[in-house]
Amino acid sequence: MWPDVSDMNVLGFGYATPYLSPLRDQAERVIAVMPDHMGVLPWPAGMPGDQNLSTVALEDEIPLPDLSVNRILMIHGLEYTENARQLLREMWRVLSDGGRMIVVVPNRRSIWSRADHTPFGHGHPYSMEQLNRTLRRSMFTPVRETRALFFPPSRRRFWLSAAPAWERVGERWFSPLGGVAMVEAIKQIYGGEMVGEAQRRRSYVRVRATAPQAVRSPISE
Numbered sequence: 001m002w003p004d005v006s007d008m009n010v011l012g013f014g015y016a017t018p019y020l021s022p023l024r025d026q027a028e029r030v031i032a033v034m035p036d037h038m039g040v041l042p043w044p045a046g047m048p049g050d051q052n053l054s055t056v057a058l059e060d061e062i063p064l065p066d067l068s069v070n071r072i073l074m075i076h077g078l079e080y081t082e083n084a085r086q087l088l089r090e091m092w093r094v095l096s097d098g099g100r101m102i103v104v105v106p107n108r109r110s111i112w113s114r115a116d117h118t119p120f121g122h123g124h125p126y127s128m129e130q131l132n133r134t135l136r137r138s139m140f141t142p143v144r145e146t147r148a149l150f151f152p153p154s155r156r157r158f159w160l161s162a163a164p165a166w167e168r169v170g171e172r173w174f175s176p177l178g179g180v181a182m183v184e185a186i187k188q189i190y191g192g193e194m195v196g197e198a199q200r201r202r203s204y205v206r207v208r209a210t211a212p213q214a215v216r217s218p219i220s221e
Contacts, residue, residue, distance in 0.1 A: 001102060001144065001184055008070040011094065013062075014077030015119075017043045017054065031069075035059050035077065060086045064094045072101040078134075079105045079123030088138035095187045101140065104182045105131060107147060112179030115153035120179055128181050140185035147171070147178025 005027045012020045012032045021044065024030050032054040034040040040056035057063055059081055072091055081087045091101060106113040106125040113125040126134070132142045150170025151163045159166075170178060 001182075002071060002100075005071055009068060010071045010073065011064070011069040013072060013074045013091070014038070014080070016073045016075045016077075017041075019073060019075065027071075031055070031064075033057050033062060033064075035080070038076075038080070059083070060090050062090050062094055066093055067096045069094050070096050070099045072099070073104075074101065075104045076119055076123075078103055078131075079125060084134055085138055088135065088140070092139055092187055097187060097189070099187050100143075100184060101187070102182060102184050103131065103135065104180050107178055107181045110149070110177055110179045112149060112153050118153050120149075120153075126181055128183070131181055131183050135183060135185045139187070139189075141188050142183050142185045144184040146182050147175050147180065148182065149179030150174060150177065153179070 002023075005023055007028050008026075009029045010020065010023050010027045010031070012030070014034065015038070017032050020030050020032060024044070030053060032043050034054060034056050036056055036058055038056075040054055042052050043054040055063065060083070072095055074091070078084060078087065095101060106120040106123065108125040108127045108130070110120075110125075112118060112120040115121040128145055128147075132145070135142050148167065148171070151159050151166035154160075
């Protein structure tokens with residue numbers, strides 16, 4: 001989907017590090033952000049501590065400036081969040097105008113979403129229609145969709161060795177049954193709704209202590 005990310009800033013959210021490694025040689029900068037409930041691992045492996053490219057953050061407080069990234073890859077992120085709108089609005093904030101985001105979630109119609117021994121068997125699965133609707137409500141415009149992961153959720157070597165053939169056949173003939181749904185969306189200012197959107201930020205107000213005053217009840221009058 002992204003054959004060229006030259007001179008771009010790329011953000012991976014969730015557990016996206018296995019897919020970010022091939023982009024490091026092209027992109028200007030690559031950063032991996034993992035939500036606090038998931039924890040964080042140093043990445044890339046074997047790099048000195050001062051060159052670590054991963055961090056942990058709250059879903060609604062990504063430590064990046066506005067409009068600072070050109071591409072976002074979200075894997076194992078949306079299905080685990082407790083508030084999808086807040087997460088997507090934060091992605092919208094850090095993504096540059098016209099930037100693109102790929103969201104990968106478990107497909108509600110697949111057997112992978114029912115396999116507890118895989119990461120896709122946990123969290124909230126989506127149908128393709130639900131995923132597109134969720135993105136539009138957060139001011140993203142879906143432009144491309146596809147599915148993948150057609151071979152059965154098995155650790156047996158036979159199925160794993162045949163995975164490429166399963167993918168080719170499944171993509172052509174059994175697309176609705178793919179284990180994951182993937183949507184590429186573009187950030188557009190006019191692409192969504194802002195009605196009822198509340199921005200949540202932690203703040204504190206100093207209150208001066210005062211003596212309580214008697215209040216006359218209007219009923220007694």
